[in-house]
Amino acid sequence: DAGVTQSPTHLIKTRGQQVTLRCSPKSGHDTVSWYQQALGQGPQFIFQYYEEEERQRGNFPDRFSGHQFPNYSSELNVNALLLGDSALYLCASSLEQGRKNIQYFGAGTRLSVL
Amino acid sequence: AQSVTQLGSHVSVSEGALVLLRCNYSSSVPPYLFWYVQYPNQGLQLLLKYTSAATLVKGINGFEAEFKKSETSFHLTKPSAHMSDAAEYFCAVSLSGGSQGNLIFGKGTKLSVKP
Numbered sequence: 362d363a364g365v366t367q368s369p370t371h372l373i374k375t376r377g378q379q380v381t382l383r384c385s386p387k388s389g390h391d392t393v394s395w396y397q398q399a400l401g402q403g404p405q406f407i408f409q410y411y412e413e414e415e416r417q418r419g420n421f422p423d424r425f426s427g428h429q430f431p432n433y434s435s436e437l438n439v440n441a442l443l444l445g446d447s448a449l450y451l452c453a454s455s456l457e458q459g460r461k462n463i464q465y466f467g468a469g470t471r472l473s474v475l
Numbered sequence: 476a477q478s479v480t481q482l483g484s485h486v487s488v489s490e491g492a493l494v495l496l497r498c499n500y501s502s503s504v505p506p507y508l509f510w511y512v513q514y515p516n517q518g519l520q521l522l523l524k525y526t527s528a529a530t531l532v533k534g535i536n537g538f539e540a541e542f543k544k545s546e547t548s549f550h551l552t553k554p555s556a557h558m559s560d561a562a563e564y565f566c567a568v569s570l571s572g573g574s575q576g577n578l579i580f581g582k583g584t585k586l587s588v589k590p
Contacts, residue, residue: 394577396578401583402583403479403581403582404565405580417577453519463521
């Protein structure tokens with residue numbers, strides 16, 4: 362049973378560029394959440410997708426957007442990259458039905474903005 | 476607003492000693508509380524969760540945590556540390572449960588285990 366998979370594992374971009382990160386949820390999961398973890402900090406919630414719609418959003422600017430596909434996989438897009446966007450981006454999946462209340466995390470994508 | 480405070484960004488113990496990692500939360504409603512562990516270059520792994528059932532929660536790898544409402548605390552303990560426990564530990568709170576609600580994390584505590 363595959364867990365949460367994220368791609369790519371590492372990425373280097375320059376300021377002003379755009380980036381797309383991808384996430385495949387754990388088998389059977391239908392909800393995907395994205396988090397940003399800056400160096401030395403705890404993860405911060407970006408947004409959550411369920412039924413292909415953004416259900417909740419944290420305190421992140423509109424430069425951060427996402428998408429969920431019919432197969433429940435998800436993308437995180439960041440436009441006009443800033444140096445401060447350098448971080449580990451974590452995807453977490455969970456199952457809405459039955460309120461399992463457990464988010465399973467992928468290994469993350471480490472984004473470096475130069 | 477909910478928040479989580481982890482006291483001590485770095486804790487060092489000897490192998491075989493008690494592990495105590497502190498977490499205090501702030502929430503206006505009964506919270507769901509979680510402890511996650513992160514090994515280097517890996518994602519987060521759930522250790523245990525509190526969802527308003529028993530106040531003493533047992534998790535994986537011999538860890539447990541006790542929910543104390545009067546102290547708004549959810550400290551993580553393990554009676555005897557192993558070298559393999561060296562990692563970063565995060566306490567998190569959610570109002571409506573991990574699936575519907577987003578998780579709010581503390582800044583983490585890095586645990587070092589000395590031989």
